[in-house]
Amino acid sequence: MNENYQTNIEKAKKAINSADNLILGGGAGLSAAAGITYSGTRFTQNFTRFIEKYGLTDMYSSAFYPFPTQEERWAYWAKHIYVNRYEPSSTKLYKDLFQLVKDRNYFVITTNVESQFEKSGFPSEKVFEVQGNYGYLQCAKGCHDTLYDNERLVKEMIEETINCKIPFELVPTCPVCGGNMDPNLRINQFFVQDKKWYEHNEVYNEFLNQSAGKRNVYIELGVGYNTPGIIRYPFEQMTLQNEHATLLRLNKEHSEGLKENENKTIVFHEDMNKVISEILL
Incomplete structure (x- = not known):
């Protein structure tokens, strides 16, 4: 061998x-x-409170978890984006x-x-x-083709997260249609x-x-x-x-x-x- x-x-x-x-x-x-990695120790150490509250098992499947509110969804996603895009050198x-x-x-x-x-x-x-790229946001329905840098917002979300929620005023909305925003990832037909x-x-x-x-x-x-x-x-x-x-x-x-x-x-x-x-x- x-x-x-x-x-x-x-x-x-x-x-x-x-x-x-x-x-x-x-x-x-x-x-x-x-x-x-998206599972194991790296996941459990970074997402302890989310695991306790929602029963999440790894970062891949958590990306599809049906969070009840946008405040909870973005509390999770801010952490997800940060530990994968901004924290690692x-x-x-x-x-x-x-x-x-x-x-x-x-x-x-x-x-x-x-x-x-x-x-x-x-x-x-x-x-x-x-x-796609974790560093950008897009309209969740793809109503226009502009991407938005999210580093400053993601870090502010993390700082303001309490009990797995961010403040309502930090929830991103589409500047064109007023709808929800998504990370710029190919997860559906609206990428x-x-x-x-x-x-x-x-x-x-x-x-x-x-x-x-x-x-x-x-x-x-x-x-x-x-x-x-x-x-x-x-x-x-x-x-x-x-x-x-x-x-x-x-x-x-x-x-x-x-x-x-x-x-x-x-x-x-x-x-x-x-x-x-x-x-x-």
Whole structure:
């Protein structure tokens, strides 16, 4: 097992060093490996009162909890956004990834929404956050396509939270239709794709078009089957269609893939921090 692992490390290094382009795909498993987990101790320590009052079990399912009032809903969401977007600094894993690609031709597509790529040095114009970002609010019904920075409001909500409620006057309302607001996350059909979203989508597609048929390495990082059509399946298809492509799949649980890509896929089940740091050596 160890011999095979070392062989894969050398194969990955060779592929990356000889690549014309690197395309990174960051999924939930990447942020979890970096320490931004949604359950366990990190959840119980940050949400003790919410757990006691509502019986919440983890941050993912809590995002869909039917809070009775907007004051309670935003007390929860302010904490959720803060501990995932504003409290964490850049993590070692993301910084290592930046060191790996910074001097190469690369682009990032990610379903993660906590801005770790940008915090860790990746220029924002090279990162497509396709599922949104915790740092913004939008109209809950998507009545217009403007996003609103929420850092100041989120921190004020946390300061004013009492018994899992914020004051009524802090509840955000849409400046256009007067309705409720949501975090800018793809949780329903009203997800707002603003001008920046479309620009990044265009740049990403152009990057893929220009790299077609070249020596590309698709680096899939902790991508499961929650939204496989965004990163996992496209990476597999682009690898299949390009004889010069290599797919690096870093995933402890979901390592399976297209049989046709078997000879062009390098799979790592090991801890992602270890893998990336050793590829860097």
